[in-house]
Amino acid sequence: MGFLLSKSMDANLKKQQEFMLHNSRLQMERQMEMQNQMRERQMAMQVAWSREFLKYFGTFFLVASTGLTLGAMKRKTPAMLAPIFPLSFILAYQMDNAYGTLIHRMRGEAESIMASERERLGLPHGTPTFDSVEKARRAKSSLASILDK
Structure with a gap:
């Protein structure tokens, strides 16, 4: 009787372990997918920011270049065109x-x-470990409790 009970418990334990392994794998896949989607959204925001900045800087470059060119022609000083050169590098970038x-x-x-x-x-200081994070958390917790008093 004890042997049958033990065999049944072993089978249940094995099923439980497989279930836990499946769940942890599923959770890891979800976390990885979520992190990848967040990374893609951040990259999209960076590209969108660059495009928006380009609109403003392009307008500034156009106005500045036109003004500097007209000023250089009016005063007959080609040195006034000098700022266009570095500004063009920024625009190209x-x-x-x-x-x-x-x-x-x-x-x-x-x-x-x-x-x-x-x-x-x-x-710096290597990859954070559970112990280092826990030590910092405890230090903050004890400091907060001291400050609360």
């Missing part, structure tokens, strides 16, 4: 960032760094 391949080149460079220069990617 913003155009590349908003509509060009800058993101693709940056991704390629990041992949290269991850493959060949791994030592540059370390965090």
Whole structure:
């Protein structure tokens, strides 16, 4: 009788372990999907910000270039055209960032760094561990309780 009960409990335990493993895998997949969707939304916001900034900077560049060109022609001083040169580099960068391949080149460079220069990617004091986070949490908790008194 005890053997049958033990065998039944072992089977239930095994089923429970498989169920827990399946649930933890499902939870991990959901977390990874959520993090990926958040990353995609943040990247979309960055591209949208670049495009919006380009509209304003492009307008500024157009007005400034026109004003500097007319001023240089009126005063007959070509030196007034000098600010157009650095401003054009900023405009080209913003155009590349908003509509060009800058993101693709940056991704390629990041992949290269991850493959060949791994030592540059370390965090100060290493990766946080459960113990380090718990120690900091306890320190904050004890400090808050001292301040509340």
